[in-house]
Amino acid sequence: MEDLSRDRGISDFFLARSVAVIGASPNPDKLGHALLANLLGGGFRGRVYPVNPKEAQILGVKVYPTIQDIPDQLDLTVVAIPARMVAESLRAAVGKGARAAIVISGGFREAGRLDLEDELKALSAETGLRIVGPNCQGINYLPNRLCASWPLLTVQGPIAVISQSGTVAATLGQWASEEGFGVSGLVSLGNQLDVCGSDLLEFFASDPNTGAIALYLEGARDGPWFIRTVRRVVCTKPLVVLKSGSTVGGQRAASSHTRSLAGKDEIFDGLCRQLGIFRAGNIEALYDSAKAMATLAPRMGRRLMVVTSSGGSGILAVDQAEKLGLELPRLPTEVVVRLQTAEIPPNATLSNPLDLTVATAPQFQNALDILQAYDTADFFLLIFGDPIPGAAEVARKVREASGARVAVAYLGGGEVEKAERLKMHVLGIPVFPTPERAVQAIHAASWAATFRVQNRIGNADSTVPTEKEGIH
Amino acid sequence: MEDLSRDRGISDFFLARSVAVIGASPNPDKLGHALLANLLGGGFRGRVYPVNPKEAQILGVKVYPTIQDIPDQLDLTVVAIPARMVAESLRAAVGKGARAAIVISGGFREAGRLDLEDELKALSAETGLRIVGPNCQGINYLPNRLCASWPLLTVQGPIAVISQSGTVAATLGQWASEEGFGVSGLVSLGNQLDVCGSDLLEFFASDPNTGAIALYLEGARDGPWFIRTVRRVVCTKPLVVLKSGSTVGGQRAASSHTRSLAGKDEIFDGLCRQLGIFRAGNIEALYDSAKAMATLAPRMGRRLMVVTSSGGSGILAVDQAEKLGLELPRLPTEVVVRLQTAEIPPNATLSNPLDLTVATAPQFQNALDILQAYDTADFFLLIFGDPIPGAAEVARKVREASGARVAVAYLGGGEVEKAERLKMHVLGIPVFPTPERAVQAIHAASWAATFRVQNRIGNADSTVPTEKEGIH
Numbered sequence: 001m002e003d004l005s006r007d008r009g010i011s012d013f014f015l016a017r018s019v020a021v022i023g024a025s026p027n028p029d030k031l032g033h034a035l036l037a038n039l040l041g042g043g044f045r046g047r048v049y050p051v052n053p054k055e056a057q058i059l060g061v062k063v064y065p066t067i068q069d070i071p072d073q074l075d076l077t078v079v080a081i082p083a084r085m086v087a088e089s090l091r092a093a094v095g096k097g098a099r100a101a102i103v104i105s106g107g108f109r110e111a112g113r114l115d116l117e118d119e120l121k122a123l124s125a126e127t128g129l130r131i132v133g134p135n136c137q138g139i140n141y142l143p144n145r146l147c148a149s150w151p152l153l154t155v156q157g158p159i160a161v162i163s164q165s166g167t168v169a170a171t172l173g174q175w176a177s178e179e180g181f182g183v184s185g186l187v188s189l190g191n192q193l194d195v196c197g198s199d200l201l202e203f204f205a206s207d208p209n210t211g212a213i214a215l216y217l218e219g220a221r222d223g224p225w226f227i228r229t230v231r232r233v234v235c236t237k238p239l240v241v242l243k244s245g246s247t248v249g250g251q252r253a254a255s256s257h258t259r260s261l262a263g264k265d266e267i268f269d270g271l272c273r274q275l276g277i278f279r280a281g282n283i284e285a286l287y288d289s290a291k292a293m294a295t296l297a298p299r300m301g302r303r304l305m306v307v308t309s310s311g312g313s314g315i316l317a318v319d320q321a322e323k324l325g326l327e328l329p330r331l332p333t334e335v336v337v338r339l340q341t342a343e344i345p346p347n348a349t350l351s352n353p354l355d356l357t358v359a360t361a362p363q364f365q366n367a368l369d370i371l372q373a374y375d376t377a378d379f380f381l382l383i384f385g386d387p388i389p390g391a392a393e394v395a396r397k398v399r400e401a402s403g404a405r406v407a408v409a410y411l412g413g414g415e416v417e418k419a420e421r422l423k424m425h426v427l428g429i430p431v432f433p434t435p436e437r438a439v440q441a442i443h444a445a446s447w448a449a450t451f452r453v454q455n456r457i458g459n460a461d462s463t464v465p466t467e468k469e470g471i472h
Numbered sequence: 473m474e475d476l477s478r479d480r481g482i483s484d485f486f487l488a489r490s491v492a493v494i495g496a497s498p499n500p501d502k503l504g505h506a507l508l509a510n511l512l513g514g515g516f517r518g519r520v521y522p523v524n525p526k527e528a529q530i531l532g533v534k535v536y537p538t539i540q541d542i543p544d545q546l547d548l549t550v551v552a553i554p555a556r557m558v559a560e561s562l563r564a565a566v567g568k569g570a571r572a573a574i575v576i577s578g579g580f581r582e583a584g585r586l587d588l589e590d591e592l593k594a595l596s597a598e599t600g601l602r603i604v605g606p607n608c609q610g611i612n613y614l615p616n617r618l619c620a621s622w623p624l625l626t627v628q629g630p631i632a633v634i635s636q637s638g639t640v641a642a643t644l645g646q647w648a649s650e651e652g653f654g655v656s657g658l659v660s661l662g663n664q665l666d667v668c669g670s671d672l673l674e675f676f677a678s679d680p681n682t683g684a685i686a687l688y689l690e691g692a693r694d695g696p697w698f699i700r701t702v703r704r705v706v707c708t709k710p711l712v713v714l715k716s717g718s719t720v721g722g723q724r725a726a727s728s729h730t731r732s733l734a735g736k737d738e739i740f741d742g743l744c745r746q747l748g749i750f751r752a753g754n755i756e757a758l759y760d761s762a763k764a765m766a767t768l769a770p771r772m773g774r775r776l777m778v779v780t781s782s783g784g785s786g787i788l789a790v791d792q793a794e795k796l797g798l799e800l801p802r803l804p805t806e807v808v809v810r811l812q813t814a815e816i817p818p819n820a821t822l823s824n825p826l827d828l829t830v831a832t833a834p835q836f837q838n839a840l841d842i843l844q845a846y847d848t849a850d851f852f853l854l855i856f857g858d859p860i861p862g863a864a865e866v867a868r869k870v871r872e873a874s875g876a877r878v879a880v881a882y883l884g885g886g887e888v889e890k891a892e893r894l895k896m897h898v899l900g901i902p903v904f905p906t907p908e909r910a911v912q913a914i915h916a917a918s919w920a921a922t923f924r925v926q927n928r929i930g931n932a933d934s935t936v937p938t939e940k941e942g943i944h
Binding site for chain 2: 358
């Protein structure tokens, strides 16, 4: 059994008020430079203490020759120095009160230096210091404006990312930043000598700033613990996983990367279905699914209504929906009759997908007002296939009227598209670059919601607890 | 049999020296405004004549009240006025010498007005005027800086896009523009009353500015003609197709959109394999495949060497490669021995994928110099999973040394990534946003090359002609 008291220290990483950067560097090519620059540039709400015996000042901030010289109590330490020097630094940080450490440095287990990793493990056990890493890319937590990682992320949003690959985490963070959707937090796990994926799942499950969790996994270290954790997590937060090593060659590569035992892919697949983890097929689906899960209402139905200004995109959406088992209900006769006299383009095809042809935002609105007056669908997909100013306002109204059951695909709209997409993301409406990706994401959100509803209603005596029994 | 003399008029669209815009508008919400603005903003190499009886000047350009007033011989006419007025305008344009017309206006067959469409058909037959559309989004041809479409495209590159959906075409054009890859030309087919996909395939197959063709299809009007055309086209240019209506629901929607008969999906699938058309599964795969086909050497082999600074991305690449039947050969012992003493990160995993861990551009270069000294692979995939300045220069050298057998996945690198990606695209090196998409694209290029090589070598007596017998 996991030691539940272990969970307590995890929030120290995210809520830290003072951070030391050991190995802060004036050289822009060094990670110790990027880490300091991003802590400062991200607008961290606490105090930052760079440590480097050779420098007096970096990026305009006073540098301390040793940890001992820092005139403050430390919460968190970020370490980017050679592996053999890490343990000593961490011990000094503990002396200054640090309860959490992020070890960016590589050169431990992944490099055959089990001895160095064991040293940190012993130190953690002895002092209670919680350690993320080593051999990792750090942590972001936007509510605290903490960017102890790279690249710099400054846009807060509702998805948390936990990843065994620093690059996969950074990629999701960068996408979310660029399109104004944002993340709540982001953790690169590295070698997981102490803090592991399950710890972080627990944290984000109870984090009010997180609406859905995206997890990139090469293999779970402690299977039973992971399973127990997931059972609790999915009661409060939808969870999507990208698991690599799904082929024999991939498993071999995974074992070299983080020494994870990947296990048989079919077994993991079955486990996901049983536990209510939505399994993504690639990095983009991991991101898209989390976006939809964090923003769409947890609705069980599978009926999709597509309203589009691009006929071709509508067909591609239908193809994808049918492949994934979503239904496109026919329009009730009454709706068709009302659409026939509505102010929408005269050449519109009055079916599902409702192809408005080249249409303005008010024409979209007119059609949607009619569709929403009837129980036509569980989810709406709006496809804007042109520069359509005002598209965001249309989506906002549909979102309000439907109770967050709308997703958008916006494509081929140039600068107008970019501006409208940004507005929609600020409003919490998920926008996808293609109809296929939008439908896949709606499918993911619907699947996760259906799992939750079915397991609460259908299995009152099952091991899945109700929300109140969830973790706290 | 198709009338081969028909082909001749097609180049008039692309090489026009004088263009009239009928329905040019001062109102930025009108298509007649966007068309004029983009012809001017794209830097069209010829002369532009806006026509509008109510305006004297639009966007600083003199406007002519009627076509008859234009003091010049016309090559091309772009029309964005109500459907019922189109025929008369086109007749006037023919009077001014026009041999080609793009009818943007909708309201013809797709709106049940077969009579209006028949009128244009008769006019085309009578006068020899070639017509693209109606109900289309126009044409781009970058070598002539012709943007009679939207959004504005100004970046020339090696892929041609032909599409039954204006939005799908615009989307590919926009992606190619934004990431500095570019397109050679782009055509939205609309109702295909005269000029059809086969005509354009012929044009781009013999266009020296086009390296690969991306086609979005809902259904071919004249199957036998399409098949004969494709047989010739694939001898000179790789061809990738996204065909919607691959499900029953999608077919129903396709029939509403362009009245295309979609046909059974399995039959189309078999046809693609037989003809050498690579079939893409979604809009992004259509774009990615064309990018790889236009830039990678037409090499038959399936051996892939992956060099990465991101372990996780390397595993995802392996998974994807194995799913698509690409091989990742083991490193020869001699290569491993040389890598052991090379100046690369000490924790690198010396296998395929070669995981360099956090690495600089020179370290990538050192590893690649060794790998390229041996016949290790048919294609190289470089995965840059960090801000790595100088990545483009590494890729350039690998491209030169290998004879264009390198593709790149660049992710999680922030602003550095964007700058390096742009450089690589200018150099003709295809860059993809994820390892999965990069591997899929390499697979597409390898598949197309293999088809060409096998059909020339293996079937000397087959109906597939050699390059010299191709169309001209």
